[in-house]
């Protein structure tokens with residue numbers, strides 16, 4: 484489709500636009516609002532953006548007309564947390580864990596070893612396979628972290644490879660302390676905040692740190708985020724995954740876009756998330772794959788926090804790339820309504836990435852959209868595990884599937 488052409492998608496059984504009035508603010512079509520949906524709707528794409536939405540009966544003429552026969556159209560998913568630059572796999576570790584052995588952060592080091600040993604071509608092929616897998620499942624924007632290199636050249640390679648497939652590249656040199664620094668963790672933090680950051684910052688948008696017992700403490704995490712911000716990166720944090728800890732507080736104090744995991748929260752943590760713009764990004768694929776208690780989404784939402792859902796796709800603790808699976812878990816296991824879960828997987832992810840052009844289908848939004856082979860968004864949780872993403876458009880181009 485050239486920019487001069489327009490496409491009318493009509494016969495939409497339910498159009499999820501996320502352009503409702505935000506709580507406490509005025510509607511603003513330039514960024515996501517609250518969950519909103521319309522039945523018997525139509526949408527016009529022009530120039531790669533949403534040009535018009537409204538009742539199908541009042542749709543304007545367009546160069547091309549696509550009738551989707553009562554199916555639902557949603558914004559593409561925004562997966563704001565993924566670790567896709569890696570080699571090897573850890574299915575044996577998963578099987579052992581399911582047989583009763585608890586997960587510890589140390590499992591990451593096996594992937595570090597495999598990743599360091601892999602040629603660029605192998606890492607690139609795996610990354611592209613996963614990116615294509617995400618797109619087929621409706622994810623039109625994803626974040627991708629380094630963090631399995633943990634040397635200056637290996638981390639620089641990680642962010643460079645990630646930048647080939649997404650603009651949302653995160654430098655995660657502070658994933659774990661590698662074995663060669665086991666006796667000198669402070670020396671590793673200096674490396675992460677110095678030469679490694681210098682090598683990675685040009686290809687990255689974000690800096691992240693795994694703030695957890697066995698990884699990095701509060702002072703170390705704050706130092707990593709401050710160094711990254713001084714180099715022009717924006718902050719996000721792995722926080723409160725394996726137990727209570729300082730991660731959410733560190734994220735709030737750093738002005739981070741997002742605190743991710745949020746599985747073990749104190750009342751103070753919930754207050755911090757509710758009273759600051761830090762998005763609480765919940766990653767239920769991890770709790771599923773590690774057989775842990777799920778995050779308390781209801782508690783966060785009732786307190787007024789902004790909640791996002793993401794996959795945390797990685798070979799150890801959550802090897803799913805499926806946002807529909809995360810939506811189903813959030814609804815079934817975390818007390819979220821279907822509307823809240825779909826919003827969190829689209830507009831919530833956009834908020835966690837500080838993006839206003841995605842996550843909604845207001846006029847002017849990028850035309851990233853999903854056609855469900857189902858009449859409403861509810862089916863994403865109502866029919867778990869069933870492939871229902873019929874077609875995916877990215878910036879107005881049909882990039883996966885087809886209109887049935």
Ligand SMILES: [Zn+2]
Pocket residue numbers: 564566721795
């Ligand atoms: Zn992660």
